[in-house]
Amino acid sequence: MALVNENFLKLENNYLFADIAKKVNVFKVTHPNVDVISLGIGDVTRPLCPAVIEAMHRATDEMASESGFRGYGPEQGYDFLREAILKNDFLTRGIHLDMDEIFINDGAKSDTGNIQELLRWDNSIGVTDPIYPVYIDSNVMAGRTGTQQDGRWSGVVYMPCTAENGFVPTPPERHVDVIYLCYPNNPTGAVISKQELRKWVNYALKHDTLIFYDAAYHAFIQDDDIPHSIYEIRGARKCAIEFHSFSKTAGFTGVRCGYTIIPKELTATTLDGERVPLNPLWNRRQCTKFNGTSYISQRAAEAIYTPEGKKQTKETIDYYMRNAQQMLTTLRGLGFDVHGGENAPYIWMKTPDNYGSWQFFEQLLYGAHVVCTPGVGFGPSGEGYVRFTAFGSHESTLEALHRIEKWTKSH
Numbered sequence: 001m002a003l004v005n006e007n008f009l010k011l012e013n014n015y016l017f018a019d020i021a022k023k024v025n026v027f028k029v030t031h032p033n034v035d036v037i038s039l040g041i042g043d044v045t046r047p048l049c050p051a052v053i054e055a056m057h058r059a060t061d062e063m064a065s066e067s068g069f070r071g072y073g074p075e076q077g078y079d080f081l082r083e084a085i086l087k088n089d090f091l092t093r094g095i096h097l098d099m100d101e102i103f104i105n106d107g108a109k110s111d112t113g114n115i116q117e118l119l120r121w122d123n124s125i126g127v128t129d130p131i132y133p134v135y136i137d138s139n140v141m142a143g144r145t146g147t148q149q150d151g152r153w154s155g156v157v158y159m160p161c162t163a164e165n166g167f168v169p170t171p172p173e174r175h176v177d178v179i180y181l182c183y184p185n186n187p188t189g190a191v192i193s194k195q196e197l198r199k200w201v202n203y204a205l206k207h208d209t210l211i212f213y214d215a216a217y218h219a220f221i222q223d224d225d226i227p228h229s230i231y232e233i234r235g236a237r238k239c240a241i242e243f244h245s246f247s248k249t250a251g252f253t254g255v256r257c258g259y260t261i262i263p264k265e266l267t268a269t270t271l272d273g274e275r276v277p278l279n280p281l282w283n284r285r286q287c288t289k290f291n292g293t294s295y296i297s298q299r300a301a302e303a304i305y306t307p308e309g310k311k312q313t314k315e316t317i318d319y320y321m322r323n324a325q326q327m328l329t330t331l332r333g334l335g336f337d338v339h340g341g342e343n344a345p346y347i348w349m350k351t352p353d354n355y356g357s358w359q360f361f362e363q364l365l366y367g368a369h370v371v372c373t374p375g376v377g378f379g380p381s382g383e384g385y386v387r388f389t390a391f392g393s394h395e396s397t398l399e400a401l402h403r404i405e406k407w408t409k410s411h
Helices: 006-010 016-030 050-063 079-093 108-118 133-142 194-207 278-289 295-303 307-333 357-368 394-409
Strands: 102-105 125-129 156-160 178-182 210-214 240-245 258-261 267-269 275-277 338-340 346-350 385-389
Touching (some): 006 133, 050 295, 050 307, 079 102, 079 295, 102 108, 108 210, 108 240, 108 258, 108 278, 178 194, 194 210, 357 385, 357 394
Parallel strands (some): 125 156, 178 210
Antiparallel strands (some): 102 258, 267 275, 346 385
């Protein structure tokens, strides 16, 4: 008899965004003539930039010839892309990595979940709260989170991100084995200063803690003083794994490509106290369970780093950040308490009149025909907030803001 992994049974029946989609579909069925604008799901809307399209066409043409055809690629990624990442994302910021510390993947979401295979089930984990749901759910699947009560897992150390601490918590006083950090943050749009990030690295070095650092939104940082990588902090190579994605940076949500950094100095321990490097373990895992990201996707990602690709990608990022600025200006003008949006494509808004997150979601959907994301779906500290994304078109964003303004003033 096959026995099921009962940890999966602890998960909620639906993923947050599936619940949102279900509620929106119900509204559309009952209001077939109403146009709904979504500012909730963090999917991009701008097309791939010309440099990327040209690179994909060239790669496709290569695959159509005997001399250019490629079968299985290296599980770690092609050297041409890893070299481009090294030179452009790290050396320009004074960070020195070896190429074999870079692992190309099919998007950060996969690796942030899969990386846990390197660790025992009984590691303690700490998360900033609110948090990207995948961090929690993937640990539930692994059996690390205990039981759930009132939206909290007994085996998880929650570190609340609130308006009072600028949505950047201080390290916990107790020891935690693994900590998740995401900056610029999804969902709050907050960023972390080098001074604050140094506190986390110092904590990790003192407590022998492993940091999983999600830097998926680093390209949206506008302030030069904000760190783009945890490796800008001395000592981080000994305690941190960093995840990157091209999904939002270059519109690769449908192309799928990103990368993970695992420094060679990074180790974890056995029960006997032996220090084991994680880089070769992850390499072994990838060689066993991952066939590599497609050649065409990797050539597309390489094109982002060409002079034309950099210019075009920046234009797309600026496009979304103009949306964010417009959202901040309009929502603040209407009296809403909003955060983020200055160095990240997310707006974190406090719900008015003590509305719960889902209650305000329903009010906005039925009153203004605009979709947001309920903050409580990101964790207990998200209750009383909603998230808006800046990834829509200028036209749909302006129309959505016009509807919100009209709806707000009618109340």
